[in-house]
Amino acid sequence: YFGSAWAEGDALRGIAGDMVFFDEVQAITQTAIESIEKSVSHSEIKDPATELNGRCFFTGTPKQKGSYYDRVLWGQSDQKKWSVECTHCGHEQFMTMKNIMVQNEFTDEERRYFGCVNCQEELDREQGRWLKTRPENKMYSGYLFNQLNMPWISANQIWRDYTTMDAMTFANEVLGEFYSGNETPLSY
Secondary structure, three states, rough: OOOOOOOOOOOHHOOOOOOOEEHHHHHHHHHHHHHHOOOOOOOOEEOEEEEEEEEEEEOOOOOEOOOOOHHHOOOOOEEEEEEEEEEOOOOEEEEHHHHEEEEEEOOOOOEEEEOOOOOOEEEOOOOOEEEOOOOOOOOOOOEEOHHHHHOOOOOOHHHHHHHHHHHHHHHHOOOOOOOOOOOOOOOO
């Protein structure tokens, strides 16, 4: 079944299944998510660690700090992040803006690249592994996908976005982080 949760999720009540996929979860209310999760309560699929029935998958773009998505879905997950090991010095690191380095600054050949914070050599962002940053959290298996980890997005593109986007949009869309600051819109 494909359906829309609308505001409360009532349109999806009564549909039983084994799996539910939530997309754009940042725009779905807590009440709707909790109501729709009940549709897998009769599933024969059981997670041995949590003893919960069925499977729910949540994808979305982090928006507001303190939201249900932040506090529960991400906050209670094991919060896996992509760790890249430098092939030159062996330093293992999560990609941050500190990894964006510059060659030939202020010249016609200026180039930004993703470098190791330890030795400044260029990193191969495809060579990494997922590490749990909150292994004590067992409720959800969470993965942070941000644009710093996407090998098809250049350091120059990230830097351009950093210099042109407002802080909230950059944090949400590029870094995949929840945002709290002056640009945060008022909510109900």
